[in-house]
Amino acid sequence: MVTQSPVNVFLLMVFLELVALSSGEFLKHPLLQRTPRPSPSEALSQDIRRLNSLLRRPPAITSPVISGASSGTGQYFVTLHLGSPPQRLNLVADTGSDLIWAKCSACTNCSANYRRSYFLVRHSSSFRSHHCYSDACRLVPHSHDDRVCNLTRLHSSCRYEYSYSDGSVSAGFFASETATLNTSFNRVVELRNLDFGCGFQVAGPSVTGASFHGAQGVLGLGRGDISFSSQLGRHFGNKFSYCLMDYTLSPSPTSFLTIGGDENATVLPxxxxxxxxxxxxxxxxxxxxxxxxxxxxxxxxxxxxxxxxxxxxxxxxxxxxxxxxxxxxxxxxxxxxxxxxxxxxxxxxxxxxxxxxxxxxxxxxxxxxxxxxxxxxxxxxxxxxxxxxxxxxxxxxxxxxxxxxxxxxxxxxxxxxxxxxxxxxxxxxxxxxxxxxxxxxxxxxxxxxxx
Known part of the structure; x- marks a missing residue:
């Protein structure tokens, strides 16, 4: 997805706590393909809206990538487990944007279908909203109405408003959470203080229409400091890799989004x-x-x-x-x-x-x-x-x-x-x-x- 305007980025030290990994071990996010694909007209419409803006290595993070074709979208999904206890979220893997964000809800007694569509803030003990004066808050764009902190409130939360080229918007609180990830050795690790946008207001075709069906948010992989690849790359190596598998193959193959690795090594000879x-x-x-x-x-x-x-x-x-x-x-x-x-x-x-x-x-x-x-x-x-x-x-x-x-x-x-x-x-x-x-x-x- 293409953001409407560049975001001024300030240096931020992000502290991620995790268990020690063995030599050669890396974290994995599946990148899976689903069929059938969306219709060509749906894919074309989605793209035109988007364009109108416009070996052995140290620990790395990988995850399966899932094609959203079965749910009517030409996007690829990464499953991220966020919160304590972990909540499963399907996020669009996007090298064309920076922000990690998920659709959020503050409900407590939620239906099963509702739970699958949102990140439930009150169900997580590790959710922390950034203060509006924090360094982290400077990394995200804000609406004009939310730029001024309320001086009378000691705990004014950081509000963000992230816009895409077609006018689509994700807005809410910029926060930190614990992410639970699987390693290549089938171990589970916790990643604390992952910065993300908790979107309570989500509007526009790029983030609510047919191209977004099956997703609860976006995993920004761009070059900015707040992207998934940047936050994790500081600790595992500043690189990432993926394969997007042929959607015509059946059964659908699995590949992985990998974050990190030895700076002198490649994923292949x-x-x-x-x-x-x-x-x-x-x-x-x-x-x-x-x-x-x-x-x-x-x-x-x-x-x-x-x-x-x-x-x-x-x-x-x-x-x-x-x-x-x-x-x-x-x-x-x-x-x-x-x-x-x-x-x-x-x-x-x-x-x-x-x-x-x-x-x-x-x-x-x-x-x-x-x-x-x-x-x-x-x-x-x-x-x-x-x-x-x-x-x-x-x-x-x-x-x-x-x-x-x-x-x-x-x-x-x-x-x-x-x-x-x-x-x-x-x-x-x-x-x-x-x-x-x-x-x-x-x-x-x-x-x-x-x-």
Whole structure:
């Protein structure tokens, strides 16, 4: 998800208490895939709203990542157990925002269905709201009405208001809680003083609509100090990795979101990993930017001007890797050439009618999967640093109806907007975000591993 404006970040020492982990042990969050996916029109609508803003290693934290397809969303979920005793929450894994937040309720006698939809504050003995004068409170955006502390109240709580590009808002109290996590050795550890937003007011399509069904909040993985990856990275290594598994596979496979690791090691032997620099945009410091150098279709390099891909001095352009956007969006000049090249080289008949919102659809009726994939042009992205990303055609030609596949690469029309590599294009790759070295590693070899 893309936040509306950058948040001024102040240095904060976050104290996390946990049991000692054995050498080579790391904490795990499952990243699981569910089917069926949402309809293409739902995914497209969700993405357009979002774009309108715009080995052996030390302990690390990992968790399964769950596709939200079965509940009508193109997002991927991470299950986080929060509170004392722990309450299970499904949170959207989002590299495009910073705040960890959950929908909260102050009820005491709650129905079973209500319990599954909210974090129940009064049921946790470890919930602590930050004071409005605290250093922690300075890390989150506030509404104009809540910026001034009430001097007559010794315990004025920190109120936050976090906005997304489509006008969606999560607002409530900025607090700390205990998180319960499982390690790779099937041990349970407690992580205390994890900062998060307790959202008592949640409104807008990004956080309440069809794209959010099945989730109780967002696990921000961005570059800001309040993100999940930043808070845990201070203690386990300032990197994280994940795989987004192919949603067409059945039974649905499991992969993991891993936080931390040895700064000198990668999740795979380096021979299997390609690296490209992560760029910083001071105007939008949350996002993970990479630099596309060239793009090819069917082995032919397209004559896209380098200026189309560049991130300029005022923060325009560039390319964002975003787990919270489903489709892939390219700057208009690049998209026009990709679309023309795909039309020229695809060896399948076009459909009589396009799926709404898509530019190129082909008829695959009666054809096996291998035959379809062989008839679709190969896409190649050459990135800064010499890395080459060659996603399989199923990552960018997706089923939109029975016997129909459409090109899931669309145009960004707004002047100066960034291109976005969405989660469909990322499927089947292991991605490692190494923030200390400011680089992104990726490989097609790692997703089958039980990391």
């Amino acid at each position: 380096s021979a299997y990993v390609s690296f490209t620099p992560l760029l910083t945009n001071p105007i939008s410091p949350t996002f993970y930017y990479i630099s596309i150098q060239t793009i090819s279709v069917g082995g032919e390099r397209l004559p896209v001007s380098p200026s189309v891909w560049s991130l300029d001095e005022i923060g325009n352009g560039g390319t964002i890797i975003d787990s919270g956007t489903t489709l892939t969006f390219l700057a208009k000049p690049a998209h026009a050439q990709v679309l023309a090249a795909m039309r020229k080289r695809v060896r399948l008949p076009s459909t009589a009618v396009l799926t709404p919102g898509f530019d190129l659809c082909v008829n695959v009726t009666g054809l096996g999967r291998k035959s379809v994939m062989a008839a679709l042009p190969k896409l190649t992205l050459r990135l800064r640093g010499g890395a080459v990303m060659v996603p399989p055609p199923r990552n960018y030609f997706i089923p939109t109806a029975e016997g129909v596949r459409c090109l899931a690469i669309l145009a960004v029309t707004a002047e100066g907007s960034s291109s976005v590599i969405g989660n469909l294009m990322q499927q089947g790759f292991l991605f490692e975000f190494d923030r200390d070295r400011s680089r992104l590693g990726f490989s097609r070899h790692g997703c089958s591993l039980s990391l």
